[in-house]
Amino acid sequence: MPKEKRELKDLSIDPAVLDILSLAKQKNYETVWDRLERQSPHCKFGSSGLCCRNCVMGPCRITEKTPKGVCGADAATIVARNLIRALAAGAAAHSDHGRAVAVLFNEVAQGKNKDYQIADEAKLKSIAEKFHIHTSQDITSIAKEVARVALEDFGKQDEKALNFLEAYAPQKRKETWQKVEEALFSQTGKKMGILPRNIDREITECMHRTHMGVDNQALSLLVQGVRTALADGWGGSLIATELQDVLFGTPDKKVIKANLGVLKEDQVNIIVHGHEPILSEQVVAAAMSPEMQEKAKEVGAQGINVAGICCTANEVLMRLGVPVAGNMIHQELAIMTGVVEAMVVDVQCIFPSLGPLAKCFHTKFISTSDRAAFPEAVHIQFDEHHAREVAQKIVETAIEAFKERDPQKVHIPQEVEEAVVGFSVEEIIKILGGSPKPLVDAILAGKIKGVVGIVGCNNPKIKHDAFHISLTKELIKKDILVIGTGCWAIAAAKAGFMKLDAQALAGEGLKEVCKALDIPPVLHMGSCVDCSRMLVLAAALADYLKVDISDLPLVGSAPEWTTEKAVSIGTYFVASGVPVHLWPMPPIGGSEEVVGILTEGVKDLLGGYFFIEEDPVKTASRMERIIMEKRKAF
Ligand code: XCC
Ligand code: SF4
Numbered sequence: 001m002p003k004e005k006r007e008l009k010d011l012s013i014d015p016a017v018l019d020i021l022s023l024a025k026q027k028n029y030e031t032v033w034d035r036l037e038r039q040s041p042h043c044k045f046g047s048s049g050l051c052c053r054n055c056v057m058g059p060c061r062i063t064e065k066t067p068k069g070v071c072g073a074d075a076a077t078i079v080a081r082n083l084i085r086a087l088a089a090g091a092a093a094h095s096d097h098g099r100a101v102a103v104l105f106n107e108v109a110q111g112k113n114k115d116y117q118i119a120d121e122a123k124l125k126s127i128a129e130k131f132h133i134h135t136s137q138d139i140t141s142i143a144k145e146v147a148r149v150a151l152e153d154f155g156k157q158d159e160k161a162l163n164f165l166e167a168y169a170p171q172k173r174k175e176t177w178q179k180v181e182e183a184l185f186s187q188t189g190k191k192m193g194i195l196p197r198n199i200d201r202e203i204t205e206c207m208h209r210t211h212m213g214v215d216n217q218a219l220s221l222l223v224q225g226v227r228t229a230l231a232d233g234w235g236g237s238l239i240a241t242e243l244q245d246v247l248f249g250t251p252d253k254k255v256i257k258a259n260l261g262v263l264k265e266d267q268v269n270i271i272v273h274g275h276e277p278i279l280s281e282q283v284v285a286a287a288m289s290p291e292m293q294e295k296a297k298e299v300g301a302q303g304i305n306v307a308g309i310c311c312t313a314n315e316v317l318m319r320l321g322v323p324v325a326g327n328m329i330h331q332e333l334a335i336m337t338g339v340v341e342a343m344v345v346d347v348q349c350i351f352p353s354l355g356p357l358a359k360c361f362h363t364k365f366i367s368t369s370d371r372a373a374f375p376e377a378v379h380i381q382f383d384e385h386h387a388r389e390v391a392q393k394i395v396e397t398a399i400e401a402f403k404e405r406d407p408q409k410v411h412i413p414q415e416v417e418e419a420v421v422g423f424s425v426e427e428i429i430k431i432l433g434g435s436p437k438p439l440v441d442a443i444l445a446g447k448i449k450g451v452v453g454i455v456g457c458n459n460p461k462i463k464h465d466a467f468h469i470s471l472t473k474e475l476i477k478k479d480i481l482v483i484g485t486g487c488w489a490i491a492a493a494k495a496g497f498m499k500l501d502a503q504a505l506a507g508e509g510l511k512e513v514c515k516a517l518d519i520p521p522v523l524h525m526g527s528c529v530d531c532s533r534m535l536v537l538a539a540a541l542a543d544y545l546k547v548d549i550s551d552l553p554l555v556g557s558a559p560e561w562t563t564e565k566a567v568s569i570g571t572y573f574v575a576s577g578v579p580v581h582l583w584p585m586p587p588i589g590g591s592e593e594v595v596g597i598l599t600e601g602v603k604d605l606l607g608g609y610f611f612i613e614e615d616p617v618k619t620a621s622r623m624e625r626i627i628m629e630k631r632k633a634f
Pocket of ligand 1: 349
């Protein structure tokens with residue numbers, strides 16, 4: 001966090017953001033940056049991971065003079081415990097999302113829910129094949145069996161690895177995990193499991209082990225963190241992605257529009273924000289219905305415009321081509337445009353500041369999930385069994401609000417970019433002509449040096465989108481293909497990096513490949529749970545070449561990370577064999593031992609590791625070096 005007071009232009013590279021920020025200043029609307037300033041400087045114990053609140057003999061803070069907590073826990077234990085608690089929360093967020101999808105999918109399969117259907121039978125069959133489920137049966141029988149293996153991963157009590165991990169992870173990687181478990185046991189004499197057995201169980205075990213007086217060794221704690229992260233990446237998140245594709249369709253290539261300029265002055269604007277397409281798909285469908293469009297006309301609007309924010313945006317843009325109003329940082333700014341009739345939210349990354357902010361406008365801030373409540377929100381309880389009815393009620397509430405819009409407060413930034421999106425693994429393979437071979441050949445020939453997957457958030461401590469965009473730009477210049485998800489993907493879309501024109505920004509080799517395939521050099525692979533798509537792609541390449549993921553010229557990054565989910569994502573990439581860049585520094589600086597394990601120690605065990613770098617250009621060079629090193633071994 002910079003010490004001096006930052007000027008407006010230092011807060012974001014997005015002109016739409018700066019436009020609304022000057023409006024906010026003029027009108028005295030409070031933003032995330034104002035609150036950050038008031039919270040700064042942040043507590044050093046918290047930022048280095050050295051504050052423990054896990055029992056009430058504490059809270060304990062570790063310093064040179066007081067190197068032990070009341071119970072005797074040292075810096076390494078406390079830092080590791082705090083880290084894996086955060087990781088567990090992140091894995092829980094993704095996996096609880098995955099569970100909701102699995103439960104719904106099961107009900108659809110059982111014929112108990114008619115508001116949703118199986119939209120993609122081909123995908124269902126391809127999933128079934130991975131589990132050796134007979135695909136000659138009727139669709140509902142296949143669906144029931146797939147639902148069973150998915151739900152089992154949340155509840156089975158045996159010691160075997162997750163069904164989904166067994167079915168999806170590449171052979172060599174599974175062998176690596178097995179070997180790591182054996183090596184850890186023979187080196188330490190203590191059993192340390194890496195292979196996750198049950199998604200909920202690993203999260204629970206993180207909570208158990210971090211309770212006062214249970215697991216008090218950094219390595220042991222971090223290995224459980226790895227196991228929990230794997231339960232997320234190859235479990236909860238993967239299940240969410242796969243079954244959402246079955247229920248809502250597997251994304252394919254399409255053109256969308258991005259940034260606050262997608263809001264329309266003459267229409268009822270509904271923003272869907274949060275994470276779960278179970279809700280947003282229904283809101284979009286209801287809004288598009290002729291009946292609702294007609295109602296909107298009755299109140300004087302030209303129609304209804306739905307736009308997304310955060311990962312909900314990514315879900316509906318990938319599948320339905322719905323425009324995206326912005327990433328995480330845009331949520332308050334969107335309301336400040338004065339044209340948002342309703343902001344409809346479910347779970348995750350939704351600022352509780354939105355309720356009070358919406359009160360300054362005609363905007364209805366509508367919460368829907370039984371898991372999430374917000375101050376000053378209108379709660380319209382979502383229920384999968386009455387999904388259409390509830391979605392209609394939400395849309396009607398927005399239409400009603402249109403009448404209250406104050407023209408004096410309307411201020412829509414003009415910025416809009418186009419983006420080519422929809423790159424599911426299935427779509428990528430289709431574009432490649434049915435097999436990963438052309439991509440592998442391009443990599444072997446050096447036209448594409450390697451692939452970097454960028455994920456994650458925005459963080460007001462960092463100039464908004466700046467790291468995302470400079471890093472992306474540097475990488476494609478170096479003939480490195482960039483893929484990614486989450487708020488990075490929205491940043492790239494807004495900055496025009498996902499247009500076909502962006503091929504011009506790529507190095508000669510990458511440009512040639514992208515031209516031949518008619519794709520941008522930067523590929524949108526979806527929402528945060530869709531980071532699992534990147535794992536699946538890596539697995540496809542590894543299995544095709546009969547190597548481990550750690551042998552591939554792949555690097556990951558979370559350059560503006562914020563949430564606990566990002567801790568889990570970063571860790572499952574590392575655990576899957578991918579070196580991962582992070583900025584800002586995670587709260588582990590208080591323990592050299594923990595830093596050592598995560599940046600060095602893991603290398604020999606898992607092939608992946610974390611590295612920290614503040615400068616985008618240096619980050620790109622370091623990534624290139626890693627990639628060139630890996631290419632040598634090819
Ligand atoms: Fe949240 Fe998924 Fe981060 Fe964006 S990127 S701030 S987690 S919405 Ni996943
Ligand atoms: Fe302090 Fe130990 Fe309790 Fe943590 S668990 S608060 S270090 S006494």
